[in-house]
Amino acid sequence: MNKLLIVATIPITLSSFFTYITRHLQAKGWRVDGMAAGISSDSKCLELFDRVWDVDWSRNPLKPQNLMVAPQQIREVFAKQEYDIVNVTTPVAAFVTRYALNDLRKQGRVKVIYTAQGFHFYNGGPIIRNSVFLGLEKLAAPWTDYLVVVNREDEESAKRHLIKPEQVRYIPGTGLNVGRFNRHAIPEAEIVQLRQELGLLPETPLFLSVAEFIKRKHPQDVLRAFARLARKEACLAFAGNGPLMPQMQQLASQLGIQNQVRFLGLRQDIPTLMRTAVATVLASDREGLPNCVMESLCMETPAIGTDIRGTRDLLEGGSGLLFTVGDIEELAAAMALILDNPEAARIIAQRGRERITNYEVPQILKQYEALYTEAISQPEFATASAF
Template sequence: MSGVKGKLLIVATVSGTLSGFLLPYADHFRSQGWIVDGAAQGVTMDPECHGHFDNLWEIEWSRNPWSWGNLKAGAQISDVVRRNCYDIVHVHTPVASFVTRLAVGVKHDLEKLRPVKTEDNKRRPVLVYTAHGFHCHPRASFTQKVLYCALEKLPARYTDALVVINREDERLARALRLAGSGHVYYMPGIGINLDAYSRRNVSFSELRAIRMELGLAPADHLFVIVAALMPGKRHQDAIRALSITGRRDFHLALAGVGPELERLRTLAAQLSVAARVHFLGRRSDVPQLLAAATALILPSDREGLPRSVLEAMAMGTPVVGTRIRGTRELLEEGAGLLVEIGDAAALASAMQWVVDHPQESAALAERAHKRVRRYALERIISLHETLYEQLLDRP
């Protein structure tokens, strides 16, 4: 293949991971002469992925790690890798990363046992795994730690490079040897486009349109959560905090979709704050929404390196988050406010503090804005370039 620098397969469990986070990587490496393919469930039907990859491969993963359907998915991804002779296979998200590394690694081991040597048993692609937050983290239960650490170690022998996106996971990966004989690399997240997330690009008319959409009075304060409506994001704590404040000029907007929607609607009604809790669904105007917000809230019980916090930092919007891995790393040293998981009263106090102390809140946001530059997308892509070059140069 004259002129082709290399062949890269980017793998995730669902297409939303590719379209939501990884398209800039596909675009960049294709522009550098790579052939870049994508594999995920639903990817061939995802219009956002078309045009960014050379080929798209549909893999029938189940998000349930215990599903027998993942055996079929393992055979599918192994076949895709075998037929296309990739130089690097880069996996993301727990199920896809676990199954892909095992399927490709075991397949290669079996091929090596064949008496007749072929290209299939001479060559295995480099396997890179980006962990977006280990499940066997310190806050997990003992059973979870044992189980998920065992699962992480199982495909570790086939991992040539393990990329972690926060320092806590880096320490864990090195202590438990989760990369096997491969190497652990720290990269600060998967990058944020600082041009897209800039207040300079948000007009007054856009801010006014959001406030009109939500029916806000001029003196009302808007708190925003940008996260899927999943149990681990703990939106209920923010709804309870809104009720605890007793402030009728406080509004909460939830941007995201997920299975918790009806339960959260019911809770808001039970607490008599339904008129001030706005369910926005999936939004394409997150920069404008963050610019209109008094603060971003993220009450999650587990994160890797939360994208919404980085987005708020880039927009100069104050952040209130929980004292957990990833969020703590971003907001420590006076870059935001931290509360304990599940402490709705503390969350209410933090919301009140942001409004009552506008100058101090602005100072927090300014420190965060200066810090966010180290997470710039172009820097993280450059780190991936260096990593790929090092891996391909190995004997």
């Protein structure tokens, strides 16, 4: 029996991103375990994995336990279980686990795969921040057998700065559930009910932003662009929570658009919201591969996003509308185009749906299964080395 351990800093990452991969491999006779801080009290992970393992680390990379306690715990688990592959993700878990298992990896006892959901260094990022995180990735690169990236910019960076090109794999995400995000599966009655809940007339155009209220998501840009749009007949809804929400509610009032904006908090009906919207908007300055954009494309709802890695991969070539980070005028113009050119919006939505095919679950599962099979079948694979 092949044995795989998937490791993340916190449990929700595992249940959110690796459910399809885990279920697929289990159905093929693999044993798949999970490791994260507090995972033994997470009901979703307990149901998902064959076994789960707690590890005492913190999302704060400066906490001493990350290197003083966690590595020994990881080695103890491995000594009992002898996994064929350890697939790590998220920064703290990826760094600490690779450090802990490097000697075993060099002995050929395990293959270590790092799935980078988006490097913390990126084109246009702050110089000091980029230098620090690039330095950490370079340090950990020799502890890695394969590096999985989810967007083209990270693929180029990995090959240029981190490890040998033949050890880099571009796999766009961990699988999009097209069954849930199916425009034609949303009953019209649900849309009518949602519009009533939001206080919208049947003809009211709705823009939707699905994102946390945090700095890098730039919710203030969405509000300012909507105010610049100056369309009294339109409405803007935010689905998500976060520390900036009270500040954004205040900004909406200052801009005089409070009656046109809905702050919905966390929602379980994202597909219905996207089906109701004329377009979705994501104003982030940094993403790996944004799920909300993929979901919007899958729902055949035009997406408007910043011209950054990940989002660019999804929307370039007419599959969506791109604007420069922080450019309120560009964003307002993109929103106006959606309202004023319904035929152009329809074509954009159609192209977006065609683009998303490569991100669907079956395609991703094939690529991960091929990678795992390759890793197991090449015990003498050359160790990674930083350039």
